[in-house]
Amino acid sequence: MVKQDTQREQTASMEHYLEAIAILSAGKRAVRVKQMSDLLGVTMPSVTSAAKKLSEQELTEHEKYRHIKLTPEGARVAGDIIHRHTALTRFFAEALGIDQATAEEGACKIEHVISPLGMERLAKFVEFMEACPMGGANLPGRYEYYLEHAELPPDCRMKGVKTR
Amino acid sequence: MVKQDTQREQTASMEHYLEAIAILSAGKRAVRVKQMSDLLGVTMPSVTSAAKKLSEQELTEHEKYRHIKLTPEGARVAGDIIHRHTALTRFFAEALGIDQATAEEGACKIEHVISPLGMERLAKFVEFMEACPMGGANLPGRYEYYLEHAELPPDCRMKGVKTR
DNA sequence: CATAATTATTAGCCGTGTCTAACAATCAAA
DNA sequence: TTTGATTGTTAGACACGGCTAATAATTATG
Numbered sequence: 001m002v003k004q005d006t007q008r009e010q011t012a013s014m015e016h017y018l019e020a021i022a023i024l025s026a027g028k029r030a031v032r033v034k035q036m037s038d039l040l041g042v043t044m045p046s047v048t049s050a051a052k053k054l055s056e057q058e059l060t061e062h063e064k065y066r067h068i069k070l071t072p073e074g075a076r077v078a079g080d081i082i083h084r085h086t087a088l089t090r091f092f093a094e095a096l097g098i099d100q101a102t103a104e105e106g107a108c109k110i111e112h113v114i115s116p117l118g119m120e121r122l123a124k125f126v127e128f129m130e131a132c133p134m135g136g137a138n139l140p141g142r143y144e145y146y147l148e149h150a151e152l153p154p155d156c157r158m159k160g161v162k163t164r
Numbered sequence: 165m166v167k168q169d170t171q172r173e174q175t176a177s178m179e180h181y182l183e184a185i186a187i188l189s190a191g192k193r194a195v196r197v198k199q200m201s202d203l204l205g206v207t208m209p210s211v212t213s214a215a216k217k218l219s220e221q222e223l224t225e226h227e228k229y230r231h232i233k234l235t236p237e238g239a240r241v242a243g244d245i246i247h248r249h250t251a252l253t254r255f256f257a258e259a260l261g262i263d264q265a266t267a268e269e270g271a272c273k274i275e276h277v278i279s280p281l282g283m284e285r286l287a288k289f290v291e292f293m294e295a296c297p298m299g300g301a302n303l304p305g306r307y308e309y310y311l312e313h314a315e316l317p318p319d320c321r322m323k324g325v326k327t328r
Numbered sequence: 329c330a331t332a333a334t335t336a337t338t339a340g341c342c343g344t345g346t347c348t349a350a351c352a353a354t355c356a357a358a
Numbered sequence: 359t360t361t362g363a364t365t366g367t368t369a370g371a372c373a374c375g376g377c378t379a380a381t382a383a384t385t386a387t388g
Binding site: 197198211212230 | 366
């Protein structure tokens with residue numbers, strides 16, 4: 001059973017298109033070129049050409065003048081991208097205290113360049129922050145205090161809490 | 165006093181070149197095209213052409229067949245990039261527990277796409293983590309425990325530490 | 329159902345950033 | 359100081375990903 005190197009690495013651009021298809025096809029079955037061009041802020045020809053490339057890689061199917069849809073493989077890849085997007089957005093919003101919209105924006109840029117390891121660790125970090133009742137649930141709160149007052153919050157100055 | 169929009173936004177590529185010049189000229193005065201092509205893993209013509217573009221923007225000076233150097237403005241821009249690089253590397257290494265080399269690699273990708281706000285917050289976050297004796301100095305430790313054991317460390321299960 | 333409005337495609341251009349091949353300058357060493 | 363090795367530049371090709379203009383298919387409507 002030869003495991004061939006499928007060599008399916010995408011450019012940031014192609015990932016972006018793939019993601020858009022996944023997002024727009026949530027619910028509906030049909031993704032129109034127009035919808036994509038509107039969402040992504042590019043022209044329709046750009047979408048057409050991206051769809052062509054993705055279809056050559058069998059990540060999408062696109063009948064001419066008709067709608068675009070993901071193949072199972074395409075859905076898998078897109079799912080992965082969206083997963084990155086979500087985790088990054090959470091990190092920016094929940095850990096760094098950046099507003100949702102700006103957090104999304106940031107995630108959009110970084111989701112295409114971050115390494116698998118970086119991604120995994122970042123996700124785990126957010127998880128940890130939220131799960132740990134001490135460093136966790138309150139860390140964002142304390143961090144916000146720090147952001148606002150430019151000094152450590154009172155409870156951080158508390159002594160005697162040994163942690164190892 | 166009219167503040168004109170200097171419109172000096174660089175592409176990831178150009179930032180990368182700029183950064184390399186700054187790094188290589190630390191100490192020495194001369195940066196050779198060869199050094200840059202070696203460091204960046206591109207061919208010499210690529211460096212020449214980048215240098216030309218940067219010189220047109222007055223970020224570098226490049227006498228033909230001679231060395232390349234930063235203008236004061238170029239040094240400023242490069243400094244900013246390096247600053248981003250450093251902060252990101254610290255975040256990956258110190259907060260996420262990624263080894264130095266891999267952390268650098270990750271930083272290299274992200275430093276060119278992260279927003280000023282994201283950058284600022286991230287830097288503050290690292291600062292905070294290190295400064296706060298509770299959530300701080302020990303958070304990385306607890307996080308590492310979490311990474312290794314896939315569950316919260318003992319001291320995170322401690323109750324009664326109110327933080328607000 | 330004919331035609332207007334909308335949506336999609338094709339063709340072709342452009343800027344960026346890379347490369348190779350060929351040539352030119354500089355440097356080092358005999 | 360001449361010449362070979364090294365370094366640097368120029369010219370030209372190419373992939374990518376965007377755009378506009380022209381054309382074609384689809385859809386909506388009167």
